[in-house]
Amino acid sequence: MTDAFIYDHVRTPRGRGKKDGSLHEVPTPRLAAKTLEALRDRNGLDTSTVDDIIFGCVDPVMEAGAVIPKAAAFEAGYDFAAPGMQISRFCASGLDAINLAAGKVKAGSDDIVIAGGVESMSRVGMGMSGGAWYMDPSVNFPGYFMPQGVSADLIATKYGFTRDDVDAYAVESQKRAAASWAAGNFAKSVIPVKDGNGLVILDRDEHMRPGTDMQSLASLNASFQMPGEMGGFEAVAIQAHPEIERITYVHHAGNSSGIVDGAAAVLVGSKAGGESMGLKPRARIRAFTNIGSDPALMLTGPVDVTEKLLKRTGMKISDFDLFELNEAFAAVVLRFMQHFEVDHSKMNVAGGAIAMGHPLGATGAMILGTVLDELERRDLNTALVTLCIGAGMGTATVIERV
Numbered sequence: 001m002t003d004a005f006i007y008d009h010v011r012t013p014r015g016r017g018k019k020d021g022s023l024h025e026v027p028t029p030r031l032a033a034k035t036l037e038a039l040r041d042r043n044g045l046d047t048s049t050v051d052d053i054i055f056g057c058v059d060p061v062m063e064a065g066a067v068i069p070k071a072a073a074f075e076a077g078y079d080f081a082a083p084g085m086q087i088s089r090f091c092a093s094g095l096d097a098i099n100l101a102a103g104k105v106k107a108g109s110d111d112i113v114i115a116g117g118v119e120s121m122s123r124v125g126m127g128m129s130g131g132a133w134y135m136d137p138s139v140n141f142p143g144y145f146m147p148q149g150v151s152a153d154l155i156a157t158k159y160g161f162t163r164d165d166v167d168a169y170a171v172e173s174q175k176r177a178a179a180s181w182a183a184g185n186f187a188k189s190v191i192p193v194k195d196g197n198g199l200v201i202l203d204r205d206e207h208m209r210p211g212t213d214m215q216s217l218a219s220l221n222a223s224f225q226m227p228g229e230m231g232g233f234e235a236v237a238i239q240a241h242p243e244i245e246r247i248t249y250v251h252h253a254g255n256s257s258g259i260v261d262g263a264a265a266v267l268v269g270s271k272a273g274g275e276s277m278g279l280k281p282r283a284r285i286r287a288f289t290n291i292g293s294d295p296a297l298m299l300t301g302p303v304d305v306t307e308k309l310l311k312r313t314g315m316k317i318s319d320f321d322l323f324e325l326n327e328a329f330a331a332v333v334l335r336f337m338q339h340f341e342v343d344h345s346k347m348n349v350a351g352g353a354i355a356m357g358h359p360l361g362a363t364g365a366m367i368l369g370t371v372l373d374e375l376e377r378r379d380l381n382t383a384l385v386t387l388c389i390g391a392g393m394g395t396a397t398v399i400e401r402v
């Protein structure tokens with residue numbers, strides 16, 4: 001099998017996922033198209049040679065439906081020969097799009113693939129696509145369905161993370177994101193979103209709250225206590241984990257990922273594909289895998305999928321210079337670091353979704369790009385990228401510089 005290389009990546013800034021967010025007036029296909037345009041223009045890409053465009057989108061309905069990467073290719077003026085495919089594995093969709101692209105390249109079927117994701121959460125609300133997992137008792141009963149925030153609080157209770165623990169992690173995420181922006185570390189990969197007249201709509205992540213401290217977070221009420229206690233979901237959690245007498249509710253808006261709009265795209269190709277584009281590879285996609293995990297804990301999939309990946313590759317945790325784990329909730333990252341004894345100095349070094357937001361289908365591609373930039377900036381070699389996933393799953397990818 002041939003190697004799959006990363007040649008370039010871009011992302012939009014993350015806009016607040018509300019009607020007053022800067023990207024609210026940008027239709028979802030147009031938001032995705034901005035990343036396709038940037039990859040084409042900065043790499044001199046002949047779009048007739050693109051073998052596929054694969055984008056993740058968690059709620060592919062209304063304007064985000066109907067194979068959004070193909071719609072975005074039309075909007076971006078790509079050659080009609082470039083096809084498109086839309087996938088969803090909830091929050092890991094953007095990373096799985098890249099893994100699928102790498103698999104196609106490794107198999108020899110494709111030489112140039114653009115992969116990533118998009119989510120305009122201010123325009124297509126979370127959960128708009130519905131689904132049996134939420135709504136059909138024959139599905140959600142055996143799957144111990146509950147809101148993800150209740151699962152995050154179950155994780156914190158089971159593994160001993162206090163309110164101070166999760167709040168302290170959130171404060172550090174805000175500090176790291178602010179420092180990264182101040183140092184210009186995102187300038188290489190974040191593309192400004194402009195309107196039809198070429199005026200900049202947004203050129204930096206607008207969800208960040210760099211002034212966040214422990215005192216301001218302490219004033220916030222736990223967000224998931226009411227659905228847990230009044231909605232009956234705590235009883236579901238205890239049924240799945242009877243060793244827990246009751247849940248301690250510690251998560252709130254300040255230590256959970258933000259709802260935002262955004263898109264990201266990664267240029268993946270074979271050696272021959274890169275040569276045809278006149279580009280040098282920045283990294284190799286060394287390995288990737290998926291797993292199903294405990295559906296009640298739900299968000300511990302990064303631990304399980306990393307154990308699977310280590311077994312399959314023969315690698316050790318010490319082989320990774322950096323780790324990037326989506327900050328869906330603070331306890332998700334704290335549990336990973338606890339289980340693998342990973343030092344915080346190697347985890348989410350540029351901040352994460354608690355500070356900058358989590359545009360569902362795009363996040364996996366965003367965090368892979370972030371950690372690649374950090375490997376280069378710090379002159380390091382290997383990174384692990386992973387995400388927790390709704391319904392109890394995990395996805396992980398290993399990249400290494402070349």
